[in-house]
Amino acid sequence: MRSLQGEIEQRGRRIFELVDKHPESLFSKAGFYQRLMTLSMRDEQLKLQLFRFVDVLPSLRTSGEIVEHLQEYFADAHDSRKLSEFLRAGIRLARIVPWISGPILRWNVSEMAHQFIAGRNPNDVMRTLRKRRTQKIGFTVDLLGEAVVSETEADEYAARYLDLLEGLAHETKNWTDPLGKNSELFPVVNLSVKISALYSQINPADPADAIVHLTPKLRPLLRRARELGAFINFDMESYAHKNSTLELFKTVFTEEEFKDWSHAGIVIQAYLRDSETDLRDLIEWGRARGTRFAVRLVKGAYWDYETTKSRQNGWDCPVYLQKPESDANFEALTRLLLENESVVTAAFGSHNVRSIAHAQAFADELGIARSRFEFQLLYGMAGPIKRALVDMGYRVREYSPVGELLPGMSYLVRRLLENTSNEGFLRAKFSENVSAEDLLRDPCEILRRSRNGVLPPSTATINMTTTIPKTQPGAPYENAPLTNFALPENQERMRTALREQRNQFGRKVPLTINGEKIWTDTMFSSVNPSQPDQIVGYAAEAGTPEAERAIAAARGAFEKWRRTSFEERCQLVERAAEILERRRFELSALEVFEVGKPWAQADGDIAEAIDFCTFYARQMRLIGRPRLTQNVPGEESYQHYWPRGVALVIAPWNFPMAILCGMVSAALVTGNTVIMKPSEQSVIIGAMLMEIYEEAGVPPGVLNFLNGKGSVIGAHMVDHKDVDLIAFTGSREVGLGIWESAGKTREGQRELKRVICEMGGKNAMIVDSDADLDEAIVDSIYSAFGFQGQKCSALSRLIVLEENYDRVVERLLAAAASLRVGNPEEPGIVVGPVIDEAAYRRILEYIEVGKSEATLAYQAKEVPPHGYFIPPTIFTGVSPSKRIACEEIFGPVLSVLKVRNLDEAIEVANGTDYALTGGFFSRSPANIERVKAQLEAGNVYINRPCTGAIVGRHPFGGFKMSGSGTKAGGEDYLLNFLVPRVVTENVTRHGLAPEKTPEYRDEFLWPKA
């Protein structure tokens, strides 16, 4: 008897023989597509540019635009001879006769898209399906589309699915099963559905909400499919949606109405490390349900996306990193599926002959008939393999996408990437002619040979323990990872933390001066803005006497603290980072209650606080030692830094931990002593930072915690002669007051006061005429309405070029109308309450102003009745000179401005007093370069949201009336807290100078007493 490997090889070779009977290149269409692919495979950089060009092309309106983009994308490649004669000729031709080459290019790309898209509409696709029927190939149809950004679009989608289903059922009513056996398991009509197309507000943290919204949309489709005898498959998308998709599938097919319906299927992606756990769980669920269901096993289409995303966020990567690992896991799951054939019908979605042959061989080993499972392959790919499988008597179904070119673009680009991927089977077989022997090798064997080890268990749980970033000089800086709320264990931890915080409502916090806890006669209450009758906590309120005591304490502690080694100070802030990490969920939950932050934003705030600590510690180690300025014989000159003295830190409530902790930690690590005054609205979180620093071991007097009114103690301390440095983040009004007051020298004052002043913005994003609107809309909505627009970086002016204006506004309004507004205790809420009653009234007043200045295009109708909820509001037709286009509103209010061209857009964007953040959505390299060069903003963001700066990566801060030009989280931030000093010594004696001068001299930092 032959071994399984022997059987696989035998079957694989048979498939290859059949494939070779009908030789066909990977690119079954010659011409433009073939040339494009060949070029791409030769040069990675060119591949990137080609795909970007293909991506933007459908949205370009005129031949002139096409030619411009062509030149912009390929100008460099053109010079560097990387481009083939074919494209160079195209560019040359385009310069001379753009009206010819534009349409030709567009036609070529459309043709290429048709290679992968089975039809533009249901009628169109029928032609393809009929043809396949004659080849004994079945179908599953998928609707391509724009990412849905609103519920209007999602509802349209649901209706289109239903139409498609009706149409397919009607057109195929006399069709029979190509194999004529076990046909009850494989309905002719098979529809593949993506859940992200049916609900625009899926939030990975909140699968329950997704299920609540998706089930009513799915039921009519499922009901009709059942009546028509059709099959519905849930496709699987990115990892963030995986748990929601699985939960939805189990929930809806456990409902009484669908419990005994067997024509339902779901996808399992073998490239996921936790796919085996999911499949086992599904099988168990299926057995308990008592009705068959189907699983399409694939490797997974989002490998690049998942690896990039997890690297960006510092998460453990959910996918395998070596191709043979995915292959081996695919085989392990194949066996699992076939072993459970009594409850689950298997479909193998692969073009890889090894993966296919393995499934065939194992099914034979178990004695499962060929007609009881199927192979599924994509339309437009691997035609010879489909034919071979049909010839061998297997059941083959083709995945046939239907839709227009523009909406289908991301699908097309994914297919192009797949075909040119270095790791892909199709490229190896059809383009590089790798031998059958190599193509049929056992992936487990490959792994064993390659690393002399074993395959990691596919059930490997995702390791979520976060480590404190390495801060030692030389090591690359690593940000604290954000919590991945797609993981159920993190959702549970957050829910528990919220419950625990609720139990602590009403806690009381004292002032801390010189290490002593001080209670005063008046207590401040801090309320939950979602439910203002809930008091999160009470804080002792300081008056001028306490402010005097705090300044004296800080002054008293300064001499010793400034002489404490910077290494000790670094270790202090690093210990604070560790404690923040340990208390992360607790603090995030507190923020949800005290300032109304949605889960992920609260978590982001704590992560940023951790980053500030670790980043500043690292920077301090880099600049702490006196360093030789120039190496000249006979003279030693060392530059180093001294702390300024007593630092007053005045922080806002909108990033209640991050900004406070950032300013405090920068001041402490540089050797200043600190009085921290958190905002009155977030005083309990401020008190937590004091607790954290005490636990970390801050000496008495070095950090003092004062809570009180800005107008009383804030103003008093700003004016005080013994305060040397003021680090302020907050409103323009208060900031300018501090700036002015600090400029006056008081009697007895030692230092010129240094003011670090971060104020507001009136941030603009420009939408170019070729922008990717799926991204532009989603990112604009997030930037404008995330955390209720209460970030200084938030978007408040969307400037749209007139060609796109109507389409942008239509989709923007619909997207805003779909936002989830409510109590942020719910995991998926995007828009919560504004901070307090004063803010609430002020923003409502601005909305009234807006009504008189522009068109109120959208305002949410329903917001919770209690709490400070402002309905998300959009004004259109806003003129740049109007108040709502010039003044900072700090709430969920967005102005949309129409402009003729990019010149005007930049002029309008730059036309306010502020320069904090700004953004641009475009796919024109030349326009992107222009905006990069000309937009007046401290932080310019291209093709992404304009909020969410990350420490170290996006040093944050603006200029003009947005701030004094400092960059929090940047390499030079600490210098604001220091005075530079140079010590020069003539070391020559009678012409004799030492031969070597050390690069650093630490001695005079720590003089012997």
Ligand SMILES: Cc1cc2nc3c(=O)[nH]c(=O)nc-3n(C[C@H](O)[C@H](O)[C@H](O)COP(=O)(O)OP(=O)(O)OC[C@H]3O[C@@H](n4cnc5c(N)ncnc54)[C@H](O)[C@@H]3O)c2cc1C
């Ligand atoms: C009919 C059909 C339906 C599909 N439906 C879905 C779906 O709903 N959701 C979905 O996500 N995918 C789906 N896919 C899968 C996907 O689109 C790709 O076609 C498939 O992953 C390619 O795998 P292969 O076995 O054909 O080719 P192979 O060349 O053997 O495998 C390529 C795959 O290996 C994986 N891979 C590549 N590099 C690495 C690496 N360095 N480390 C680890 N793994 C790596 C990736 O998943 C890549 O796609 C479907 C595929 C088909 C044929």
